[in-house]
Amino acid sequence: MTTDDATSDLNAVIDLLWSPAPTPRRGPKRGLDLPDIATAGITIADTDNLGAVTMQRVAGALGVTKMALYRYVRGKTELVALMTDVALGEPVTLDTNADWRTALSAWAHAMIGRFGQHPWTQETTTGTRAIGPNEIGWLEQALAALDGTGLTGSEKLDVAATLAGHARAIAQQASASVGISPEQGLHTIFAMVLRDHAAQFPALTAALDSGTDDGRDQAFDFGLDRILDGIELLLKQRR
Amino acid sequence: MTTDDATSDLNAVIDLLWSPAPTPRRGPKRGLDLPDIATAGITIADTDNLGAVTMQRVAGALGVTKMALYRYVRGKTELVALMTDVALGEPVTLDTNADWRTALSAWAHAMIGRFGQHPWTQETTTGTRAIGPNEIGWLEQALAALDGTGLTGSEKLDVAATLAGHARAIAQQASASVGISPEQGLHTIFAMVLRDHAAQFPALTAALDSGTDDGRDQAFDFGLDRILDGIELLLKQRR
DNA sequence: CAAAACTGTGTCCGTTGGATACCGTGTATG
């Protein structure tokens, strides 16, 4: 795929997500619609991982031939982009009366919740891609929560990126257990590896041995509190 | 791929990365070795994205048939895992005299540097996967830097996860521009989209309009400083 | 009623990851 192809692909995806083509007036009625297709794909991805999402399988789930999907979607890239934006869903509506810290905390918790429900969105929201209305909507909410803090526009964007990155990082660890053991996380892999190489990684071994594994929620809250503390400190220093 | 297959796959990958099979004593001499193969794949991925890495192309770069690779690597999963661990490279050696904050800052900067050199490692280090010695080595360094801070083992792990997540999040934004414009980042896509939908996202529009885009380095440092400030605050409160 | 526009199907193709059988090459053992 050349750069030009990639660019036109990107534009096509953006059009699909942002300016859905008007329903044609002539011809047979459409048997499907975009939400249906997206939902079918999401169900498959949630159940059997993103790799199981093929045109054939999505079409089969909809009781239709593979090629029928291409009437609605230009290719698999578009299908995945569509699935992603639908899976992320509409952003939470934040309490406009709450202070920025409460609002951002709620936002971050909602975000890791979405990532947890659809772990494969981690893969589809990295690298080059088109961004859909919902994904931008989430960003908008975080920025709105920072209104009145006195932060610059760039700083607000940086705060949002930091928080979103944190949610992603922790959600990823929670989803890294698939195929190993349904409940346990990265620690299982660590244990497998460190059983034979503990001496090489003393600090890691000590960290894993000491204390109880506090679980993903605790890990998320710990990092979140540090980040928010850091922001709060900055705001205080400026005042 | 069933769960059992995935599990055995994972074990095979772990064996490859951690306990390389001893060189056979009989038979013809091997024409390749694992570092060569990994380097060939990395070069392709760096140049033409991860999607361009196929068995055929890697083999071709090594002057060998596709199937020859399977004598060294069980499948593409293993190849990618190998590429990933080699691309991450040996972790930086931190100044043992430096305080935790200086050390962690250097660590985080080194990490985003690696991600920047090989953007595709973002994709290969998400989701279920085997973790190689280098990847764990990086984690070990971060934990070692936190020695003497009084943090619990779980807290140290959480700190490392938060910092690594931050580096990844920012590096991802920097690499999201491929195929659009070599220099500009996510802002290009934002601009494309917001040109027609600015009213729907006032906070984002304002944030993008106000002030200059401070670039990726600034974004990274801003978030990093907030996180480190938050950690420092916690340590002070405990003392 | 006919033409135009549209949908879904069937068929075909290039590329991918991977399995298997084969032959040549090299080492260890009698």
Next chain:
DNA sequence: CATACACGGTATCCAACGGACACAGTTTTG
């Protein structure tokens, strides 16, 4: 030193994938 065994690379084959294209059926518009 000869022979058996083990190993590396090649060639061939296959299923599954994303996608192109032509065709038949259906609905609206003139």
